[in-house]
Amino acid sequence: MKIFVDTANIEEIRQAWEWGLIEGVTTNPSLVSKEGKRFSDVLDDICDIVDGPVNAEVVSTDYEGMMREGRELAKINRRIVVKVPMTAEGLMASKSLSSECIRTNMTLVFSSNQAILAAKTGAAYVSPFIGRLDDIGNEGMQIVREISQIYRNYGFRTEILVASVRNPIHVLEAAKLGADVVTLPFGVLKQMMRHSLTDAGLERFLKDWEKVPR
Ligand code: G3P
Numbered sequence: 124m125k126i127f128v129d130t131a132n133i134e135e136i137r138q139a140w141e142w143g144l145i146e147g148v149t150t151n152p153s154l155v156s157k158e159g160k161r162f163s164d165v166l167d168d169i170c171d172i173v174d175g176p177v178n179a180e181v182v183s184t185d186y187e188g189m190m191r192e193g194r195e196l197a198k199i200n201r202r203i204v205v206k207v208p209m210t211a212e213g214l215m216a217s218k219s220l221s222s223e224c225i226r227t228n229m230t231l232v233f234s235s236n237q238a239i240l241a242a243k244t245g246a247a248y249v250s251p252f253i254g255r256l257d258d259i260g261n262e263g264m265q266i267v268r269e270i271s272q273i274y275r276n277y278g279f280r281t282e283i284l285v286a287s288v289r290n291p292i293h294v295l296e297a298a299k300l301g302a303d304v305v306t307l308p309f310g311v312l313k314q315m316m317r318h319s320l321t322d323a324g325l326e327r328f329l330k331d332w333e334k335v336p337r
Contacts, residue, residue: 124298127176127306129286131155133168135309140172147176149250149286149306151206151230163199170200178228178248178306180206181216189216197225204247206230209237214244221245228284235269242279248304252287253297263287264296271300291315 127147128139131154139145148169155165162179169177177200181192193205193216205220206228207213217227221244228248229241233256241249251270253263270283282303288294291314297305307315 124302125304126312127178127284127304128312129154129288129306129308131158131165131169132309133158133165133172136169137172139309139312144312145173145175147178147304147306148173149178149206149228149284151180152182166196166199166203170202173202175202176204176226176247177202178204178206180230181208184208184210184212186212186215186219189213190219193220193225193227194223204228206250209233209241214240217241217244217246221247229281230286233266235266235273238266238270238281238283239273242274242277242281246281248282248284250284250286250306253285253293254287254289256287257289264293264300267297267300267302271302 125146126144127149128136128145129149130136131150136148155162158165166179179196181189183189183192189207196203196205204226207216209229209231217229220227226247228250229246230250232238232249232251238249251266256263267285284304284306285297285302286306288305288307288311291311294305
């Protein structure tokens with residue numbers, strides 16, 4: 124399972140990349156807006172650090188606008204993956220961009236039926252939003268389970284990118300279901316590393332080491 128980081132914050136991306144733990148980045152308009160920088164500058168900075176897929180979302184809602192934005196984003200760097208929203212226009216744009224060899228990520232996916240349609244467009248990734256489904260009382264991970272089975276049944280090559288991850292349990296569940304990618308907020312990535320027994324164990328080892336004659 125690949126790990127991407129879900130942020131547009133350059134310090135977080137730099138740190139996660141230096142740790143050697145991530146293979147790509149996802150951004151969305153809300154994450155980019157927090158940085159107070161021009162979108163193209165944010166993407167340039169990320170692409171300078173990360174040698175892997177960098178997901179950047181269009182904000183047009185019509186087909187022509189998505190195509191224009193998608194092509195512009197793809198020109199910034201060959202590693203850019205164009206995120207398009209799960210709408211009829213978005214599906215059309217995903218199909219056309221994919222046929223131009225521009226990789227797409229169908230985003231804002233909340234049902235397995237939507238994921239079937241995403242795969243039909245030749246999207247490189249489909250992004251089920253797990254946390255937001257949990258928020259409204261649905262079991263988000265259930266659609267990852269279904270999408271995995273459906274994609275396996277038909278040999279769809281679209282990768283399942285589990286998004287809207289809120290905690291390490293989401294990561295564990297996604298891994299058990301065989302998701303291709305999870306995209307994590309920086310905080311969840313840090314939470315995955317930690318265990319109180321690791322901290323206590325290290326403290327004890329270092330204390331005992333002080334008694335070793337030098
Ligand atoms: O990048 C898309 C997704 O991961 C957003 O997550 O926490 O805003 O639902 P969230």
